[in-house]
Amino acid sequence: MVLLSAGGALSWWTVGYTLREGEVALGLSPKAYCVVRSLVELLCAGSDGLPDGVAEGVVERIDEEVWSSDDGTREDLESAIQLLEHLPPWFGFGGRLSGLSIEQREACFVRYLQCDDTVIVQAATALKQMAHFFFFTRDATWGAIGYDGPWVAAPKLPDSGVRYRQLADEARGKPA
């Protein structure tokens, strides 16, 4: 957990992280939101008949999940993201994770997943799992992967999802 605390301590460094038009960060810090976006670009790429994960709202869905989590989980995830962002130099990559080219980001992320430090493996695995889970639960991905979809036709959002969307709309300045 010492490393995770280090991740928390790195959160002061926010220069160069800007949310894009329409993005709001309710669960993650704006910086963590940008880092997660760079991971989604890597893990949920639009190819092979699959849509682009960022355009599909995977980053926003992860932010919703973090917003909905208890304080402990939220703090752990935020620290984990900060840590992954700042570790590349220790793995031989110049710069921050979100600033690396996609190829370098992939190489660095694989090193995280296979390294000796349990906290780093845990942090990288959690992010990988969340990105993949929230990508492949989007119905736009199902055709490409041969999933014929739920038998219940209409989705029904959880209360947390309804509330998150209301708050996100308010933050974007849209009427609730």
Next chain:
Amino acid sequence: MSGIRVGSEIEADVDVEADVCVVGSGCGGATLALALAERGLSVVILEQGGYYTKRDFDQREADMLAKIDGGRGLSTSDDGGMLLTYGNNVGGASVHYWADSYRTPADRLEVWAREFGVEGHDLATLTPHFERLERDLHVHPAPDELANRMNELFRAGATSLGYAVERIPQARNGCIKSGHCAQGCAYDAKQSQLVTHIPRAIELGASLFADVRARRLVFEGRKLIRLEADVLDRATGRPTGREVRVKAGAFAMAAGGYGTPTFLLKQGLGVRLPALGKNFFCNPCPMSHARFDEPVVMWRNIPAAFAVEQFRLARFDAAGRYVEGGYLLMPNQLHPGSLAAILPGIGRSHREWMLALPQVGGAIAWIDDAELGSIEMRGDRVRVHVPIEGANASRIRDAWKKQANVLLAAGARIVAFGDARDTTVTNASEVDAAVAAIDLRPARNVLAAPHPGGGCRMGSDPELSVVGSDHRVHGMDNLFVTDPSVFPTPPSVDPSLTIMAFSLVAADAIASASGR
């Protein structure tokens, strides 16, 4: 349903009186509530999760995880080694369970009596309860027509290796094979507590508060006089500021294998009950994933129709060295989101699996924990420790080997273990070496823990156990535990029927302690 009040309907503090207050509405709590209501007692059930019915079960993994899974599916053990899966809704984990309904094996009940001093939970006592539960929940051996192609391949592979394959007893009535058991049955066919014991208890006068989390027990000496609970805002999981206060003759904790020890530790009871939170088990579940040439569509039909039960008990050689076993072996069922989360690799290697998803199948095993873990409070945070080492590690490796061999014998082209190094095998001759090389350090593997228990072990010695054989917490007059926390060890099969049968046994002592 009248008799159920949800958090959003509670606009002021509420004071309730009942003969018995039950905390938790899963297999343990709902069955107890029904048994007490049948005896004419007034019962109030508190459930921290939401009340959802089939109209809410939209079969979307992301939506359903948020509605019914404890920690929204994100909870892990302290070192990240184990994904903790549990219920957080009316009906508890029975709403997402697979409905496998095994009686407790006689050999395990004997161990509990002989080695832990458990009384009154022997086979002769439990058998009529099992018979009743099997009738109530329509338990029957899985018929062929409910099996999916993965189930059939598993049976074929296991049979070709000479393993005996059994039909798994299923608690279902009118299953239409959607395959969405784990997201809550949208057809009320799966016989979860939500559609069986809870409505029956309510018909008999029990009442239930959903979105209400027990927070504090108030004692006078050995007697618990009041329970205070917070009403939660379901959208945020945070207290609304309103309270439910319950006065009752007796109180039963049935908050589940994670929830009950955690709650009692938060009450400070660890000081006088040194075994509280110790002896924790969870049936760690190693999984293997396989790609076949044909579509197996693992997400349809029932999760597991067949099992290999011959490895349930670990086997040792004459010198006492572990040889094999210590788990149940079954085909696996997962849906695309969960598969995506745990299939190996990133980038191209992950895509290859995902783009072949209908051909992807797998196997799973419930490890009969040999090394026990613990639940502890560190500050205000809960730490669940599950040892993936020693005897547990041997069993996990052996289960992976058996899974891979079964899948390869069934025709799999490639088998993956989902570990951080993306270990795969394509041929039975590679299996032993590949599995031996898997790094079992925490967070390198996907292991799930769906069957928690043991943290309030039953026994006669207050130094070594938390409750006596009457389910009463040592040193207390009217506080009981009726969930798998009381099991001295894992039951060695899926636990739901054992949990329910234990609640039926506990009902007598609880009824008499209630003063009625």
